[in-house]
Amino acid sequence: MDRELKFFQAINEAIDQCLAKDPAVYLMGLGVPDPKGIFGSTLGLQEKYGSARVMDMPASENGMTGVAIGSALVGMRPIMTHQRFDFAVLAMEQIVNQAANWHYMFGGQMSVPLVIRMIVGRGWGQGPQHSQSLQAWFVHVPGLKVVMPTTPYDAKGLLISSIEDNNPVIFIEHRWLYNITGHVPEEVYRVPLGHARVAREGDDLTIAATSYMTLEALRAAEMLAEDGIGVEVIDIRTLKPLDEALILESVRKTGRLIVADTGWKTVGFGAEIVARVVEEAFSDLKSAPIRVALPDCPTPTTPALANLYYPRAAHMVVTARQMMGRSADESVLHATTSVLLDVPDMSFKGPF
């Protein structure tokens, strides 16, 4: 009953079940059928469904996105997979100009049911071009939907909803979530797009988080609970369309907001949440909302600098204590090179 799967297995199962139930669904991406199967998320699928439906592709990210769009226009439901978010940037033209606009610019006659999976790398020296988290780019564009699951349960349920959705969906998976374990029902189920989730209830302060930062937020909430600070953690799950109501409801209750995002701070996703809360719930705020996000510099490769680059639970703890008018010991933020923070857990061994 309480079956547990890892995040990558949940992704794999969602694709597997969609391939099984709908002949229009097909999966493509560089390395999809390779021996490592996109960190395990596509393993075994080609053996099961054949190379016509589970296919490798030329290293032509933009062109193949167009191919996916064209096939979607005539009745297929492609799932495209990029091993890194950074590679998908090559396809911005097709995603932004074509996929996002197609339904609107032809007066609603056609739709583009397309899922594009992008994996955010982190740690082990992934560096400037293997670990960017550019979700804000896509959230900016009308016509796209943007999903970032945190738990294995949501990974499966949201991916099935995304595949069944009649719009282009950018499905962003964080590499550091791949090995977390959680309850995942065996049957086909859906987690609807556009709904955030209260991951932990609390009355004093809200942390609205995306993807992996939800786990850091939950860690921060544990630590803050020891100080008697009740943190409500909201796992945003779908960045577009955004569940504004749930975030506002929480902030109206707590009066304090931290937004923790995996991307950069400036014009990042956190800025949008802060703006909406300030516009809609200004009078309920007891202190200024704060963004916890990446500093505005490229991702460094060396662990010495990456340690300083990525915000963690400790950053939220310090920020939260300041917001609550408590003393904050900032020394916890000063990670040193002797502390290895560039792996998701101690079992991890390089290469990536």
Added chain:
Amino acid sequence: METETLQELYYQMLRIRMIEEKIAELYSEQEMRCPVHLSIGQEAVAAGVCASLSREDYVLSSHRSHAHYLAKGGDLKAMMAEIYGKVTGCSKGKGGSMHLVDLFAGFLGATPIVGSTIPIAVGAAFGSVMRGEQRVTTVFFGDGTTEEGVFHESLNFAVLKTLPVVFVCENNLYSVYSPLSVRQPEGREISCLAEGHGIETFQGDGNNVTEVFGLSEQAVSKARQGGGPTFLEFATYRWREHCGPNYDNDLGYRTESEFLEWKQRDPIETFKERLLGDNVLCIQDIDAMAKKVEAEIDEAVAFAKDSPFPEGELLLEHIYAV
């Protein structure tokens, strides 16, 4: 060739020319409030290629798409209304001249980012094959497109998967104001780029509608029989400015004499002379055709002008498909 086919080819070209000239004439009224990229001078490629397709076949195009849309059987009233920004337009006024579509006619869409509909066309063909359909997909584009990355990515994939696609390059020598000489090395033919991808390639006179038709028919029939893609390069010439209703030979990016040379090779006039000489058509037939088209255009323009603009609610509709 059969008399009927020849007459039909002439009729299609004449119809496209007259519609485009009407757009040029009315444009100064400032009621068509979107860019228009006219195909005057290039009608033979659209007419010749589309005559070799069936209604179920797909066509995609770029910013200069009026001729392709019309030749494929796109609804004229819906096109005029679209250019006038009316809710009765083929895209409810949301697309304009650069975003024509007629799904019934198999015209899957046109978009103005150079090269961008090529992979989408290849994808439509790929999807058709996966769905077990017999359709052929044709995509029209200009010479500038062959400099885009997606052009090469698309040809590679079409060849790799033996897809039923006909790539039709209308080489009109200019990308807006930039001549081929500043964009591609001298002496290297565009068709050679395509050949490099291992795709069967033909060059033809884009102002000779029967030559276009012949090459296209061959390519379409090969594609339909599972023989894979073909690349057709047709030499032709845009008479008017890149965007808009006027002539622009005074700008200096091309010479008046070059334009006049190409005008001598008017695809419609030269074909008319030939058909008259061969007694395929007589002057009375041509007059009757022109009258018929004129009446159709008048009706379409009146329809477009009389149609309402979209209501404000439409602004936020169609962002997402349900």
